[in-house]
Amino acid sequence: MQFKDIEGQQDTITRLTEIIDSGRVSHAQMVLGATADGALQLALAYLQYLCCENRHNHDSCGECPSCKKMASLMHPDLHFVFPNAATAKVDKNYWSGDFMPEFREFLLQNNAHGTLDEWYAHLGIENKQGMIRELDAAHIVSDLGLKSYEGGWKMMVVWMAEKMNPAAANELLKTLEEPNPGTIIMMVCENDERLLPTIRSRVQTIKLKAGSRERRTTADTEFAGLLVSWLRLLFKLKMKELSAQVDKMATLNREQQKQFLGYTLGVMRDCFLHGAAGLPVDLGSGDQKFDAMFPTMVTVNNIEMIEKALDEAIMAVERNANAKIALMQLSFSMSKALKKR
Ligand SMILES: [Zn+2]
Secondary structure, three states, rough: OOOOOOOHHHHHHHHHHHHHHHHOOEEEEEEEEEEHHHHHHHHHHHHHHHEEEEEEOOOOOOOOHHHHHHHOOOOOOOOEOEEOOOOOOOOOOOHHHHHHHHHHHHHHHHHHOOHHHHHHHHHOOOOOOOOOOHHHHHHHHHHHHHOOOOOOOEEEEEEEEHHHHHHHHHHHHHHHHHHOOEEEEEEEEEOOHHHOHHOOOOEEEOOOOOOOOOOOHHHHHHHHHHHHHHHHHHHHHHHHHHHHHEEEHHOHHHHHHHHHHHHHHHHHHHHHHHHOOOOOOOOOOOOOOHHHHHHOOOOOOOOHHHHHHHHHHHHHHHHOOOOOHHHHHHHHHHHHHHHOO
């Protein structure tokens, strides 16, 4: 898979290739978006680019031995886990590896565009709930622990990561905490709200532009002003002004508060990726200086703290906690995190 085969993601692709070219590749990443929109394609093109011996023009060459093995999904250092269930042929101690020939065939047939339901139909388990289990997670750990065959990256693609059961997620968490050098876990996830927050906060998220070329929705545009005025106050920490701002944010209803916090999380992850590549982010502030400055505040030193603070605030809102207290607490945590950049 080459980037040129993927439609409508050019900004994201340019940013990703710049990060790879600069050598700052994160060990744990997640493409967030629908497979039908190209999320798995983006993950595969990313890994192919990473391994290509002759990258040019923000794309892999498609012709070197590594590209050819990646394109046929036969690269010996490329591993997959995905939701699976017992079939007529395999019904004991099964894991993704038992279904790899079928999965490879499935991806090649539909150009890595097929949905989960289509995969179940392909495997003949339409009436079952597929899952990623402990045995899959154990293979992730052991496969990534092996020496690389080709001397380069060892890669694990976790397709539909939200289908991990809790035991698998906990097993994987250990690997995310202490990744082996030279390994990369690339998750593809359609709904990251179903992932453990501890997993979410340990992966660098690449958000797919869904369907359209416009990333920001109408609600996002409305949130932009609120977010920027709040961010500005986090640097000053003048209590009276901050308290007035929090009052304003607390007038949103619970659902809007959750959306606003989710929006903020997305913007912070964008800032992290852009900041690493030295690029501005369109925060919707109408202030180019701020848009260029703010992303540099979100770095590898504080992105986890920021994501954790936002996760906790989202959970507090879900629990019906007092919104003003939760948002004030979030303001302090964010302010502290931003100082640690
Ligand atoms: Zn190549």
